[in-house]
Amino acid sequence: MKVKSNIWIEKDGKVVLSLWRVRLLEAVEKTGSISAAASQMNVSYRRAWEKIQECETRLGIKLVDTQTGGSGGGGSHLTPEAYAYIERFRKFIAGLDELVSERFEKYFLDEDDT
Amino acid sequence: MKVKSNIWIEKDGKVVLSLWRVRLLEAVEKTGSISAAASQMNVSYRRAWEKIQECETRLGIKLVDTQTGGSGGGGSHLTPEAYAYIERFRKFIAGLDELVSERFEKYFLDEDDT
Numbered sequence: 001m002k003v004k005s006n007i008w009i010e011k012d013g014k015v016v017l018s019l020w021r022v023r024l025l026e027a028v029e030k031t032g033s034i035s036a037a038a039s040q041m042n043v044s045y046r047r048a049w050e051k052i053q054e055c056e057t058r059l060g061i062k063l064v065d066t067q068t069g070g071s072g073g074g075g076s077h078l079t080p081e082a083y084a085y086i087e088r089f090r091k092f093i094a095g096l097d098e099l100v101s102e103r104f105e106k107y108f109l110d111e112d113d114t
Numbered sequence: 115m116k117v118k119s120n121i122w123i124e125k126d127g128k129v130v131l132s133l134w135r136v137r138l139l140e141a142v143e144k145t146g147s148i149s150a151a152a153s154q155m156n157v158s159y160r161r162a163w164e165k166i167q168e169c170e171t172r173l174g175i176k177l178v179d180t181q182t183g184g185s186g187g188g189g190s191h192l193t194p195e196a197y198a199y200i201e202r203f204r205k206f207i208a209g210l211d212e213l214v215s216e217r218f219e220k221y222f223l224d225e226d227d228t
Contacts, residue, residue: 001123001124001125001130002123002124002125003121003122003123003124004121004122004123004124005119005120005121005122006119006120006121007117007118007119007120007214008117008118008119009115009116009117009118009218009222010115010116010117010118011115011116016115088221088222089221091221092217092218092220092221092222096213096214096217099210099213100121100210103206103210104123104206106206107202107203107205107206108123108202108206
């Protein structure tokens with residue numbers, strides 16, 4: 001048996017940040033493009049773009065900065081505000097997974113034969 | 115902003131226990147019937163019955179004992195094994211919600227104006 005958990009942040013009853021969305025934003029930064037990030041996350045460009053738009057609208061801040069064309073060929077990067085949110089979220093969830101696993105082992109695996 | 119979380123247990127990649135399923139089982143015990151429990155959980159009898167069956171099959175143990183007819187009019191009750199699982203699950207998740215909320219406040223609400 002394995003324990004699974006999910007954690008996310010809502011504003012007015014709507015998701016504004018989740019581990020998945022944070023990973024998507026990190027992929028945008030790493031690849032420099034929303035379409036490459038979408039492909040890395042196994043979703044369509046449209047879905048990735050919509051999720052980013054959703055977060056931006058709900059948080060009320062710009063998360064991804066996209067330049068089109070130019071000598072560098074354009075590309076997408078995270079805004080400083082996005083960095084700040086990602087860092088907060090990562091700190092927030094750090095250690096929680098381990099704690100959940102530890103408790104799970106204590107209550108479910110110690111006396112269990114699976 | 116509010117933090118939300120979900121936690122569940124899988125076996126061979128399939129859910130065997132979750133807070134929702136534990137609540138359903140507790141409702142069966144409280145009401146003495148699967149249909150009353152289903153109604154309390156806002157799902158159809160069929161869905162409640164299926165979820166219980168799923169848990170029983172996946173865990174490999176009987177969770178709900180149903181008597182039909184008889185002088186008491188029948189009814190459903192939890193087996194001792196179901197009680198044991200519920201107790202473990204409740205102990206396992208006890209305190210986790212509070213911890214998540216505390217961490218959330220620390221990382222998101224302290225510096226935030228929402």
